[in-house]
Amino acid sequence: MKNWKLILGILLVAGAAGFAAYYQFAGPGGTAKKHISVNIRFGSEKKGLLSDVKFQEIMKSRYGITINGTKMGSLEMSEGAMDNLDGLWPSSELAAELFKNRHPEIQPRTANIFNTPIVLYSWPEITEALIKQGVVEKREDVFYVINMKKLLDLHMRGSSWRDLGLPRQNGQVNIIATDPTKSNSGFLMAGLIAVILNDGAMVGSADLSQHLPEIKKMFAEMGFLEHSTGVLFDKYIKQGQGAFPLVSGYESLIIEFYTAYPSYQDTIKKLVRTLVPEPTVWSDHPFIALTENGQTLLDALQDPEIQALAWERYGFRSGVMGINNDPAILKEIGLPPTIDTVTRMPPPPVMESMLEALRY
Known part of the structure; x- marks a missing residue:
């Protein structure tokens, strides 16, 4: 009897731990997220944000996203083949327009994520x-x-x-x-x-x-x-x-x-x-989603917590409607x-x- 109770207790604990892990990954909706790797090209000014541990944790736990990025000049990233790429993240709307002119066969979904003068x-x-x-x-x-x-x-x-x-x-x-x-x-x-x-x-x-x-x-x-x-x-x-x-x-x-x-x-x-x-x-920072995985990342980048992190640690003013930045740090450095x-x-x-x- 004691062994039976012990085994039952172990199963209950294991089940609870498994449910907690599932809930954390699936979210409150209860539908498990598909974990995806998103391949992008990005401007150098975003390297710090993309390397940030908290940023990566939010992307993985909340959206099931791991980003594989290649740093590249904003005007260079629209050159060459777009094979195996899910998105581009240049540093201006003009760079996005150049991409559209060079690749009229691609109909991307685009939204501005940040602004910086x-x-x-x-x-x-x-x-x-x-x-x-x-x-x-x-x-x-x-x-x-x-x-x-x-x-x-x-x-x-x-x-x-x-x-x-x-x-x-x-x-x-x-x-x-x-x-x-x-x-x-x-x-x-x-x-x-x-x-x-x-x-x-x-x-x-x-x-x-x-x-x-x-x-x-x-x-x-x-x-x-x-x-x-x-x-x-x-x-x-x-x-x-x-x-x-x-x-x-x-x-x-x-x-x-x-x-x-x-x-x-x-x-x-x-x-x-x-x-x-x-x-x-x-300087706008539009994300150009080329695939369904790219669209998932595009939506995730507009998360209010991501926007706050990008401002507080990396100085990107939000490009998303309805999100305001705390100006306190600006006064400190003129x-x-x-x-x-x-x-x-x-x-x-x-x-x-x-x-x-x-x-x-």
Whole structure:
């Protein structure tokens, strides 16, 4: 009798444990999820999020998803065959439009997941010199580039940092961007430059022909261009003002760096200057679902807990309607709670023409 009771007790415990495991995987609906591996290409700025243990746990336990990702430039990921791919996660709507133009035979489902504006990163000494030139202005602890046209003119005139009163700073005044033919942030920067040179008016094909020589000259004089925005930002932080006095990138990068390294937060606040261009451009982060598995991931990425995690740890402003971000962390590192002065990018045919011209 005792043995029978012992055996029954073991079976009950095992059954309860099995049910708990099933419930955790199946969810309250009681229907077991099919575990799926989703193969995607993604922009480098999302590497931290996709590697996050909590992110991976939510994807696996709540949606049955394991992501197999390949890091690739947003403009590169639409090239080549799409075999065995479930989705693409570039860093702009323009990159998504380029994909649709290059692959008209594919009818994907697309939704924007995050937003992040393009900003400039610099240092106290450089920022003060630009303030004296009337290029930058500080308002409510945020630094704004209030005269982007003058900043570009300083470069086109061949002005050096020494001309701006910085005798130890080598090189000419210039914004260092990523390769616009490979990386989305460089691509967006090229579009923003075109709009600024066109006096803020939308750029058409005729306007592009007029400004293209200047745009090509600016990028040629930046020297070697990184293919990844994350790599450029990493070099900016590690190599400092001498090598990288003024670079462009995503706002999310400084938020991710700040939250990832608490011991460096005082140093970041003291030395790093984030300059918000007026106007700037938004970098959208649409997910392009190519298969049913890709659609499952697309839905999962809009989960409120995923959206909160992406903001709090990696600085991505939510692109999902009805989800708001807590602005507290922005004030700590000199970022505005809202981005109010924004321009639209030139239309896709104009940007594609510029892209082809910048390749050569």
